[in-house]
Amino acid sequence: MKDNELLAALGQLLEAEPAEPTPLEIDRLHASVSAAAASVFATPGSRALRSRLARPVPIVVAAMLTVASGATAAAALTGVTLPAPLRSVATAVGLPVDDASVATAKSVLADLQTALAAGDRARIAADAGRLRDLIVAMSADDRARIEPSAGRLLAHAARVLTSTEPSKHPGTNGTEISPAPGSSEPTTEAPRTETPSTEGSSTEGSSSTTTEARSPSDSTQSGTREGSTEPTTTPPGPSEGSSAANDASTTSGDTTIATNASREQLSAGGDGATGTPTTPTTSPSTSVTGDTTTTPTTTSTTSPTGTGDTTIGATSN
Amino acid sequence: MATRPDLESVVERARRGEAEAWETLYRSLYPRLLAYARRQLDDDRARDAVSEAMTRAVSGIGRFEWKGAGFEAWLFGILRHVIVDRHRSAGRESRLALAAPRPFDDEAADRLIELDDSRSLRVAFAQLSLEDRELLHLRVVSGLSSKETAAVLGKRAGAVRMAQSRALERLRDLLAGAE
Numbered sequence: 189m190k191d192n193e194l195l196a197a198l199g200q201l202l203e204a205e206p207a208e209p210t211p212l213e214i215d216r217l218h219a220s221v222s223a224a225a226a227s228v229f230a231t232p233g234s235r236a237l238r239s240r241l242a243r244p245v246p247i248v249v250a251a252m253l254t255v256a257s258g259a260t261a262a263a264a265l266t267g268v269t270l271p272a273p274l275r276s277v278a279t280a281v282g283l284p285v286d287d288a289s290v291a292t293a294k295s296v297l298a299d300l301q302t303a304l305a306a307g308d309r310a311r312i313a314a315d316a317g318r319l320r321d322l323i324v325a326m327s328a329d330d331r332a333r334i335e336p337s338a339g340r341l342l343a344h345a346a347r348v349l350t351s352t353e354p355s356k357h358p359g360t361n362g363t364e365i366s367p368a369p370g371s372s373e374p375t376t377e378a379p380r381t382e383t384p385s386t387e388g389s390s391t392e393g394s395s396s397t398t399t400e401a402r403s404p405s406d407s408t409q410s411g412t413r414e415g416s417t418e419p420t421t422t423p424p425g426p427s428e429g430s431s432a433a434n435d436a437s438t439t440s441g442d443t444t445i446a447t448n449a450s451r452e453q454l455s456a457g458g459d460g461a462t463g464t465p466t467t468p469t470t471s472p473s474t475s476v477t478g479d480t481t482t483t484p485t486t487t488s489t490t491s492p493t494g495t496g497d498t499t500i501g502a503t504s505n
Numbered sequence: 506m507a508t509r510p511d512l513e514s515v516v517e518r519a520r521r522g523e524a525e526a527w528e529t530l531y532r533s534l535y536p537r538l539l540a541y542a543r544r545q546l547d548d549d550r551a552r553d554a555v556s557e558a559m560t561r562a563v564s565g566i567g568r569f570e571w572k573g574a575g576f577e578a579w580l581f582g583i584l585r586h587v588i589v590d591r592h593r594s595a596g597r598e599s600r601l602a603l604a605a606p607r608p609f610d611d612e613a614a615d616r617l618i619e620l621d622d623s624r625s626l627r628v629a630f631a632q633l634s635l636e637d638r639e640l641l642h643l644r645v646v647s648g649l650s651s652k653e654t655a656a657v658l659g660k661r662a663g664a665v666r667m668a669q670s671r672a673l674e675r676l677r678d679l680l681a682g683a684e
Contacts, residue, residue: 205540213552216560224522
């Protein structure tokens with residue numbers, strides 16, 4: 189018997205019987221088809237994720253980003269100031285993290301608010317001055333972010349400082365309150381005496397000069413800032429300061445918080461303020477300024493004293 | 506048995522997830538798959554093995570390529586792995602059952618007994634080794650080509666043809682001895 193004949197005989201012998209899958213087996217088949225169809229949609233993403241997670245470097249990077257984003261998010265929520273490197277990473281990633289200057293300003297704002305709540309005038313004056321410096325040093329964008337709250341708080345601080353000690357100088361008990369640089373907050377000005385501007389009120393760039401009569405006995409020093417350690421005494425009487433200068437202070441970013449009642453003078457930063465300390469120092473009134481002290485005197489001589497800050501003096505007799 | 510173009514069409518539909526195509530394939534291949542499984546397992550286990558093989562085929566259809574031995578060989582290969590797994594899980598007893606010649610106690614065998622030649626052939630076939638019987642079953646009952654059978658058994662087509670020739674020679678000798 190040849191191979192073909194033998195195979196044919198085997199085919200007849202071993203022929204498969206007709207058979208049909210049972211309904212249960214058909215149901216199992218359909219279930220597996222459905223499961224496979226479902227896994228087709230789930231597989232690519234999960235497979236890609238698994239393949240990515242299988243690499244150690246991405247895991248480390250992902251972990252770092254997770255930690256960084258988590259920390260920055262927590263910081264953003266809690267107001268904690270982040271370290272500069274982490275802040276840079278967070279900014280690059282796109283997390284809503286404040287710039288360092290904004291964060292610092294917010295911190296000072298909080299301090300000022302606390303001081304206001306406590307009624308501590310010294311702290312109020314100090315924090316307000318510090319806040320003023322920070323605002324001046326800010327970029328325009330950052331300033332815009334901090335300005336609304338800062339302006340309100342600074343105005344409040346000025347009111348508090350003013351109201352606690354009434355003016356003793358008739359007609360000069362006004363308080364000049366300048367909002368934050370560039371702020372649209374109105375400036376509240378109380379009546380005061382203004383005298384023609386003299387040499388001492390030179391305004392290079394922008395300057396803010398408040399000229400008010402002072403009482404020799406009322407001058408106090410309440411605010412000390414960087415570069416403002418040189419007290420100047422001014423003689424009583426009319427002093428320099430023009431309305432134009434005051435306008436300049438409002439529009440140029442200078443801030444004036446002056447309390448003639450308490451004689452607390454806060455100097456505010458600004459560009460080009462070149463008021464100078466005056467030579468005569470006959471008055472005990474002390475004006476503590478930043479870089480520049482503008483003293484209300486008609487007899488003073490002006491000397492360049494740096495730039496940036498302007499004396500804001502409010503005195504009362 | 507579906508023609509090659511028809512089979513390809515149905516398989517491609519099945520590859521796209523059409524349940525109807527899978528059912529068509531299942532029904533058309535079921536008798537041969539079951540017959541192959543019954544050579545090595547009892548009826549219930551053979552049916553379960555075929556069902557499991559189809560489930561594996563559904564989940565693995567994405568890996569199937571036509572450049573191989575074909576869909577039927579691919580499916581028989583899956584079934585063969587399923588049967589091997591069942592034997593492994595069942596232990597030595599099942600392996601002995603796998604190795605033992607399966608008695609022809611079904612109706613088909615009864616019909617063959619009526620023929621002297623068929624009876625002698627049945628006896629001779631039962632005396633063949635497991636490997637010979639499996640190979641001849643795949644070639645004759647499952648209708649697979651040498652290439653497809655080789656794919657199922659994990660051998661080369663030439664080796665399958667040679668093994669088939671030797672198996673038939675041994676069967677011929679057995680038939681001659683029986684006479």
